[in-house]
Amino acid sequence: MKIGGNTVLITGGATGIGLAMAEEFVKGGSEVIICGRTEETLKQAKARLPSLHIKKCDVAKETECEALYEWAVANFKNLNVLVNNAGIQRMIDFRKGTQDLLRHRATDGEDEIEVNLKAPIYITALFVPHLMNQKEAAVINVSSGLAFFPMAPMPVYCATKAAVHTFCLTLRQQLEGTSVKVFELIPPMVDTNLDKGARKARGQTYFGLTTAEFIIPAMKAFENDEYEIRVQDPKLAAMREGHPGGSPLEQKKW
Numbered sequence: 151m152k153i154g155g156n157t158v159l160i161t162g163g164a165t166g167i168g169l170a171m172a173e174e175f176v177k178g179g180s181e182v183i184i185c186g187r188t189e190e191t192l193k194q195a196k197a198r199l200p201s202l203h204i205k206k207c208d209v210a211k212e213t214e215c216e217a218l219y220e221w222a223v224a225n226f227k228n229l230n231v232l233v234n235n236a237g238i239q240r241m242i243d244f245r246k247g248t249q250d251l252l253r254h255r256a257t258d259g260e261d262e263i264e265v266n267l268k269a270p271i272y273i274t275a276l277f278v279p280h281l282m283n284q285k286e287a288a289v290i291n292v293s294s295g296l297a298f299f300p301m302a303p304m305p306v307y308c309a310t311k312a313a314v315h316t317f318c319l320t321l322r323q324q325l326e327g328t329s330v331k332v333f334e335l336i337p338p339m340v341d342t343n344l345d346k347g348a349r350k351a352r353g354q355t356y357f358g359l360t361t362a363e364f365i366i367p368a369m370k371a372f373e374n375d376e377y378e379i380r381v382q383d384p385k386l387a388a389m390r391e392g393h394p395g396g397s398p399l400e401q402k403k404w
């Protein structure tokens with residue numbers, strides 16, 4: 151996939167990995183649209199990258215996804231790359247029954263299954279027919295290394311990301327022979343606000359790759375049409391050496 155000449159929509163593109171990707175696509179000569187729930191964060195991203203187009207959208211709400219689709223295809227007829235990047239991560243302890251599950255829904259109105267799984271599936275369904283009419287197109291779904299090496303503190307998150315992986319496999323099979331390439335971006339731990347301080351609270355002292363360290367090899371992999379992109383973190387690999395049951399991070403009591 152080329153990095154320049156695209157029109158790219160990135161969900162959750164105002165911060166972290168999404169913003170880093172937006173920056174690289176803009177630098178490469180693509181037009182980029184980002185969406186997210188927080189107006190202020192979207193405006194901050196635009197102040198940093200003035201050519202960005204911003205749109206408020208809560209991807210957990212189907213009606214907002216539909217409005218995003220209508221707006222995007224009406225205003226950006228050449229939109230040819232969809233990046234399902236928006237995601238949340240919560241600590242959920244099943245030994246407390248439904249307490250954590252319900253607390254997250256009640257306090258922030260957030261549900262990992264809605265945001266991490268149902269939303270990318272619904273948004274993909276909305277956009278695929280449009281993408282199939284483009285000469286070259288792509289869907290990029292952001293899963294996680296935790297889809298493959300799950301960690302106890304965030305069981306629902308890991309399950310949603312494993313499901314995103316499976317979704318990529320079948321979507322790629324369905325779209326074979328069309329103009330739409332299906333990429334799965336599988337980040338290792340990256341130092342963003344995804345965990346909302348939970349890593350620190352769990353006693354971790356290492357927070358992963360910077361977004362810059364992560365995004366450069368990821369963009370190269372898009373260019374090389376690597377459909378399953380696993381960016382390695384040598385520091386984390388070194389920490390795992392000699393810990394066959396998992397890294398010191400994973401062995402922390404929670």
Ligand SMILES: NC(=O)c1ccc[n+]([C@@H]2O[C@H](COP(=O)([O-])OP(=O)(O)OC[C@H]3O[C@@H](n4cnc5c(N)ncnc54)[C@H](OP(=O)(O)O)[C@@H]3O)[C@@H](O)[C@H]2O)c1
Nearest residue numbers: 162165166167187188208209236237294337339340342344
């Ligand atoms: N950081 C890591 O270690 C890591 C590792 C593996 C995979 N990932 C994945 O990478 C992706 C990006 O995460 P990140 O690390 O860059 O964290 P981040 O900075 O927190 O980015 C997540 C973005 O998603 C947006 N978002 C959350 N809920 C949304 C909703 N309902 N509707 C629309 N936008 C929503 C957030 O903006 P608003 O809150 O303003 O909506 C935020 O901009 C996620 O899918 C995450 O699971 C991250």
